[in-house]
Amino acid sequence: MIAMKVFIRQCLLWWESLAVLAALLALWWLASHGDWISRVFLPTPEATWASLVQGFSAEPGTDAADLGQASWQTFLRMFMGWGLASVMGIALGTLIGMSTTARDWIAPTLEFLRPLPASAVLPLAISLFGLSANMVLFVVSFGAMWPVLLATVQGLAQVEPRLKEVAANLQLSHVSFALKIGLPSTLPDILAGMRLSLTVSLIVAVVGEMIASQPGLGQAILLAARSFRASELFAGIVLLGALGFLSNALLATLESRLLRWQHP
Numbered sequence: 001m002i003a004m005k006v007f008i009r010q011c012l013l014w015w016e017s018l019a020v021l022a023a024l025l026a027l028w029w030l031a032s033h034g035d036w037i038s039r040v041f042l043p044t045p046e047a048t049w050a051s052l053v054q055g056f057s058a059e060p061g062t063d064a065a066d067l068g069q070a071s072w073q074t075f076l077r078m079f080m081g082w083g084l085a086s087v088m089g090i091a092l093g094t095l096i097g098m099s100t101t102a103r104d105w106i107a108p109t110l111e112f113l114r115p116l117p118a119s120a121v122l123p124l125a126i127s128l129f130g131l132s133a134n135m136v137l138f139v140v141s142f143g144a145m146w147p148v149l150l151a152t153v154q155g156l157a158q159v160e161p162r163l164k165e166v167a168a169n170l171q172l173s174h175v176s177f178a179l180k181i182g183l184p185s186t187l188p189d190i191l192a193g194m195r196l197s198l199t200v201s202l203i204v205a206v207v208g209e210m211i212a213s214q215p216g217l218g219q220a221i222l223l224a225a226r227s228f229r230a231s232e233l234f235a236g237i238v239l240l241g242a243l244g245f246l247s248n249a250l251l252a253t254l255e256s257r258l259l260r261w262q263h264p
Helices: 002-033 045-056 067-097 100-113 118-129 133-157 161-169 174-212 217-226 230-258
Strands: none
Touching: 002 045, 045 067, 045 230, 067 100, 067 133, 067 174, 067 217, 067 230, 100 133, 118 133, 118 174, 133 174, 161 174, 174 217, 174 230, 217 230
């Protein structure tokens, strides 16, 4: 009975979400067909769909952007940067979070660097790597690392004191405590940080592609804007939204599987 109620509630939420989406599409259709905004800046939904279809069926040598290839390149860049950021964030966060002294010493530095936007390190990255794919990867990794690092530090700082007492009684080393007790108990915080990090990595990857002229959706959107091809610009924006939605949904599914023990 309870499972049926949960299923019905989920179905209602899906229908409500679809209704909101349909309302937004209807408003877009009215605004474009009613000439509320010039079609130079706001294309119709039909034109955007046509650009999507044309972009995925584009052949080499044509003027149309290959949106399939661009989406794949942006996804790879986002995923690689997010992967590096997650590894670095968990490793550094564990080293800092395991030691109260380290947290006290490094906390001011973390608070200084944390609000620093990824775009602020672009000049440094360009000077180190030039306008290259490695530059974009560096900036994505830097910008996406902080949510994971801070979540790991925060989670380890809030580990149940009794677990620390148990580890001391068992004479566990710092490494064994981190692997067997610390990180597993901090997993909910880490996964929450990784979901936020995934969004940041997509945003920074697109900005990096625009600045460094690297192939991807960022470059495709920038070129479409410069050429006043509004339908192609909106097609790229739709793809970015879909890419962010799907990647977040996949990570949310993985998170629910890994944290099944929280919901017996």
